[in-house]
Amino acid sequence: MIKIKKDISFVQLIPKVLQAVLNISLVFLAMILSILLVQELIIFGQILFKEQNSDYKLFLANILLFFLYFEFITMIVKYFKEDYHFPLRYFLYIGITAMIRLIIVDHDHPVNTLFYSIVILILIIGYFIMNITPRERPDSRWFFKK
Incomplete structure (x- = not known):
């Protein structure tokens, strides 16, 4: 085995390198999403201040x-704040917003x-179930005690 340092072997270095690549990629994605968010605000302002405000669907x-x-950028921020973990509730928020x-x-x-509405209902039920279950999982070591 190739030794990089005294304590860290090559196999132990792989997850750290992959985590760094993931973090850098997410920062670039957040920057791209921020640019798109600003572009969306500009388009939103153009639609709002047009003379013909008849296209309410747009x-x-x-x-x-x-x-x-906004939710994707918030999810990336939460990923870094919660020690490299994506909270499941943000995926549910994004799914509900996308279906709406x-x-x-x-x-x-x-x-x-009707199918889109059923998907929204399923996502809301999943969110409800997620909120009524405890966040801290019970210690599973009791199962293995003799």
Whole structure:
């Protein structure tokens, strides 16, 4: 085995290198999402201050797209604050927001709208179940005690 330092072997170094690559990639992703968030604000302002404010669907779709960008950036911030862990609730928030956006943008087919609504209900039920379960998991060492 190749030794890098006295205490750290090559095999122990691999997860640290991969974690660093992941962290750098997430920082770049957060910067790209921030740029897209600002672009969405500019588009939102253009739609808001146009003379013809008749396309309310486009207005609502852009608001929800803004919140999707915002939630992804918030999730990346939480990832770094919570010691490299993505909280599950943020994925549920993003899923619910994305489904609401789909309903607003693509509501021409009633069956699809019903399916999107059922998906939202399932996500909300999952969020409810997640909130009623304790955050701290019970110690599983009692199972192995003799």
